[in-house]
Amino acid sequence: MNSRGAMHHWFACPSAPRGACDLKTSAVGRLATSAQPFTFASVDLKPDDPLRLGNLFISRRYFSLMLIKNVSILESGQLLPGRDILIEEGKIAKMGSDLCNVSDDDEVIDGRGKLAIPGLINGHTHLAMTLLRGYADDMELMPWLQEKIWPLEAKITEEDVSWGVKLGCLEQIRFGITCYNDMYYFPDTAAKASKEMGLRAFISGVVFDMKPELLGQVEPFIRRWQGDELITPAVGPHAAYTCSEETLLKAKEIADRHDAMIHIHLSETSEEVDDFVLSKGKSPVEYLDSLGLLNSRLAAVHCVWLSLEDCRLLAERKANVVSCTVSNLKLTSGIAPLNTMMKANVNVCLGTDGASSNNNLSLFEEMKTTAIVQKNAYHTPAAFSAEQVWRLATENAARAFRLNMGLRPGSLADLVLIDLQKPWFCPQTNIISHLVYSMTGGVDTTIVNGKVLMREGVIPGEAEIMEKAQERFLRLTS
Numbered sequence: 001m002n003s004r005g006a007m008h009h010w011f012a013c014p015s016a017p018r019g020a021c022d023l024k025t026s027a028v029g030r031l032a033t034s035a036q037p038f039t040f041a042s043v044d045l046k047p048d049d050p051l052r053l054g055n056l057f058i059s060r061r062y063f064s065l066m067l068i069k070n071v072s073i074l075e076s077g078q079l080l081p082g083r084d085i086l087i088e089e090g091k092i093a094k095m096g097s098d099l100c101n102v103s104d105d106d107e108v109i110d111g112r113g114k115l116a117i118p119g120l121i122n123g124h125t126h127l128a129m130t131l132l133r134g135y136a137d138d139m140e141l142m143p144w145l146q147e148k149i150w151p152l153e154a155k156i157t158e159e160d161v162s163w164g165v166k167l168g169c170l171e172q173i174r175f176g177i178t179c180y181n182d183m184y185y186f187p188d189t190a191a192k193a194s195k196e197m198g199l200r201a202f203i204s205g206v207v208f209d210m211k212p213e214l215l216g217q218v219e220p221f222i223r224r225w226q227g228d229e230l231i232t233p234a235v236g237p238h239a240a241y242t243c244s245e246e247t248l249l250k251a252k253e254i255a256d257r258h259d260a261m262i263h264i265h266l267s268e269t270s271e272e273v274d275d276f277v278l279s280k281g282k283s284p285v286e287y288l289d290s291l292g293l294l295n296s297r298l299a300a301v302h303c304v305w306l307s308l309e310d311c312r313l314l315a316e317r318k319a320n321v322v323s324c325t326v327s328n329l330k331l332t333s334g335i336a337p338l339n340t341m342m343k344a345n346v347n348v349c350l351g352t353d354g355a356s357s358n359n360n361l362s363l364f365e366e367m368k369t370t371a372i373v374q375k376n377a378y379h380t381p382a383a384f385s386a387e388q389v390w391r392l393a394t395e396n397a398a399r400a401f402r403l404n405m406g407l408r409p410g411s412l413a414d415l416v417l418i419d420l421q422k423p424w425f426c427p428q429t430n431i432i433s434h435l436v437y438s439m440t441g442g443v444d445t446t447i448v449n450g451k452v453l454m455r456e457g458v459i460p461g462e463a464e465i466m467e468k469a470q471e472r473f474l475r476l477t478s
């Protein structure tokens, strides 16, 4: 067994020229007929090492080969049907139009009538808050937090977080999200639950001064999860108004030491910005900059109330902004100046925020709302196009989280198949427009790290997770 628990096997081509059997350089179709699988017990080679044995050229491969056949992809916004995607060891190994599976052990997915897209990235959430969905709606932000959310969160246990995270993972899998950036309590529990569900995640334990013990737990958490193939640990100071200067500097020190991301709420409400300007003579963005926190490893969430100088600073320092339009609208925090930020070259991506302020985890809904709201805020439908908002949830998010995403060889095999046989994709004209403005469902298959998490709308274990989440909610509110 190899380190991932999968038996590897070999295939051999008698007297084949060097490289002829290599999946990366040969037509896979030919291998299906010429290759004879057999097993060697104890030769220690890296997956792609070639080996000469007498006149046999042998290349090593694993059972984890997957082939998506006859799927459509988007190229420069145009629909290209009949493409094959070969996935090996969590990466896209090859793309073409005539690829075949190598052996009967390989997983083959029929992509006819489906569109493959890179998985969406949810730039901000508090996944365990799915348990609080619908619990306290339609309230002002501070009474909502102080009277409803915080008292309930005081009762939250690790078991609650585990089932809340699993529920949130289910929902994200159904909405075509393959990676998310989370901030909440019990990060180890969240990471473990998320890993069981198979999603890629950036997880930061929340840090704020009302619970000073949380700061000391950050670095051991990072050490425990650093190097994991799905979980990337990060540092999560809650906000500049809930963390002292000393806490923020310590958070930065830890993040710098581990090349980790910092995940923080920033300039969410006008009150927050007014308080900073009055007490420190600086905006929250300028304040974070004065502490050295603005850099390419920063995910600054919300950024609703920014000055032009704030936009310029965020761009210059290459900080990433995660906009959560639906949450900002629901809590009436305001509308982020995305068009201005993008004109200033700020890297903007999208997040859903927690399910208690959204109340779902759909980036499709987030995209549509963002585009429509920006058009109104800038008084012109041209302020934000479908293509622009699509980039926020894909390319820009991949840049923010330093992920090699995209449908091309070498990219992470984090992708989603969408059923095009739905009324909202008809007529098949501008598919990006349909994805942003029309789509109300149809995510068929979600694949992360080369593993299928949902196939044709079925996620194994879903019913049990929802049952447990319901039980945890009843316990919390009893």
Ligand SMILES: [Zn+2]
Binding pocket: 124, 125, 126, 265, 301, 353, 354
């Ligand atoms: Zn948040």
